[in-house]
Amino acid sequence: MTENRRYRLTAIAVTLPTLMSATAFEAGASEPGLPQLDIATWPSQLFWLVVLFGVGYLVMAKMVTPRIGAVLEKRRQTLDGDLEKARTASSDAAKTRAEYESDLEKARNNAAEFAKQAAMEATKKAEAADAKVARKLADKVASAEAALAKAKTEALANLNDVAAEAAIDAVAALAGIKTTSSQASKTASSIATKLAKQGAN
Amino acid sequence: MSNSEGMHSPVAQFEIKPLVELSLGGYDVSFTNSSLFMLLAIGVSSIFLISAMRRADMVPGRMQGMAEMIYEFVAEMVRSNVGSEGRPYFPFIFTLFVFLLFGNMLGLIPYSYTFTSQIIVTFAMAAFVFVGVTIIALYKHGLHFFSFFVPAGAPKVLIPFLIVIEVISYFVRPVSLSVRLFANMLAGHTMLKVFAGLAVMISGAGGLAMAGSLLPFVALIGLTGLEVLVAALQAYVFTILTCMYLNDALHLH
Known part of the structure; x- marks a missing residue:
């Protein structure tokens, strides 16, 4: 080179x-x-x-x-x-959870509504039963009062007779005068009326 | 090539020795030791990169991780220095980096040859890069390319002076690019040879003097480590400067 x-x-x-x-x-x-x-x-x-x-x-x-x-x-x-798959799965899970929670809320609301209705119905039924019993009792009281009034008038009517008879007996025994029962009855009732008037005053 | 002590000249390692004599059109194109190590750099890097990616695992093994690391390293270099417009030039930049890295590294193996210590080789590569980026710039920007030599915002009086400086600095690019790599390889390998030769020479003195050969030997070990660093660093520097020149060509500052 x-x-x-x-x-x-x-x-x-x-x-x-x-x-x-x-x-x-x-x-x-x-x-x-x-x-x-x-x-x-x-x-x-x-x-x-x-x-x-x-x-x-x-x-x-x-x-x-x-x-x-x-x-x-x-x-x-x-x-x-x-990463995308994980993100999707995570959002799906969140969605499912939200759905579950809303369902639960709905069910809770339904149950509360149902309980309220049931309570209301029960109250209504009880009130109705109460009213029925009260009516029955009132009827009974009324009929009893009516019977009582009847018995009272009857007793009062009988009282006139009894008083008349007693008066007849008393007159016969005391004065020896024989009176008829009709006469006695008339006198007794007039006396009773007078007494009643006095009682009323 | 040997002197009286039997010690080789430290630059004898750079000699070109023909292995297969060839001639083409009157030119001597023999396959030489330099050509052999070019072939090895390409061959070893290709075999490594292809076999490492053979299984193409989603979770890379050690070899695949290394191959991917080199790829990502160059890809990141192109991305950050050139941007998305640098994508078409990525295979070239990648080849350049791998060729230089493997060339420099193989050259550090004892008895091997460092083709990057040949100024003609580094200059040819630098000139190719220089001509290439200039053609790209002219093709992309047309005559507007010449505005590259006019620094923006400079005082009007200084502009002619600055244009001269810019033009000179532009044309010095292939020289500095090639000489940087060549001189680093030349100096590093010469230094290694000097210290190795010194160790051999001192040990040849025999007796107690042999212990003295430990000093250059230890220095040689440290220098070899330094040269491994230089080999990788200079491959990186050549490649990143190529990226920067390409960026200038594509974006004009």
Whole structure:
């Protein structure tokens, strides 16, 4: 590669000073210069760089990145789907609970209504029974009072007769006068009327 | 390539060695150690990412979790830096990140090769990104794209000066993008080789001096850890800057 020595010299001339320290190592070497600056090797390096990087690009673009990307995307979707499912399940549970609670409330209300009605009915029945018993009692009282009044008048009527007879007997015994019962009765009733008038006054 | 002590030059590790001689249109396109590790970076990452997702479980296992983590990491980077308009470019950004991450990491295995330590490789990728985002910007915004170089709200007197600065900073992008990765890999691997070489050289002295080789050896272990960090970080930096350039192209500030 000695025919490239002049190319190498120009290459060294344009290389940055950073290489200065590295070139110092060349002192002991039989062939001076950095191997990197031997431009005879450049076509081969460029050729294989283009070929191999090109192949690498095709492998990465067609096989590697779509595959990893698909796996990551699938994982992301699975996670999102699972989260969505969990969210739906949670909202379903909340809905079911709300339904259950409203049902329970309804049942409670129904029961209260039912109890109220039953109480009302029972009260009504009791009142009706009470009224019936009261009516019966009133009837009984009334008939008893009527019977009592009848008995009183009867007794009063009988009292006149008894009084008359007693008077007849008393007159006969005391004065020896025999009176008829009708006469006695008349006198007795007039006396009774007089007494009654006095009693009334 | 070896000096009198039998110690290799720390930059000998960057040598390109043809494994299969090939030629195309007069150009030498031999399959080299660099090409082999490009192939390994693509092959290992593809096999890992495909086999990890083989079962495509809803609950990922360890391997699938790692594959998904890389995917989510890049997807989040594109989402937060470019927005939803960056979706069509996601496979490219993903390939870029995986290619660089696996390239850098495989390069840390002893006796392997780090193709990201080749300026031509990092520059070709940076230039592709630069040309790509410029075409996207021109396609999307037409001539309005050039308003990108005029900072909004700047004093009129300063505008010509600022345009020059903006244009320079725009065209420096592929250079800084490629040199950042290349220089990090170059410096890191050179440093590892220097410390490893030092440990071997001191231990070669024999006797009590051998104990002295512990010092560079311990330093080497620490540096290797640091280089693992740098390998991941530089793959991330290259990718996130690509996202930012793409965002500029799509949204013009």
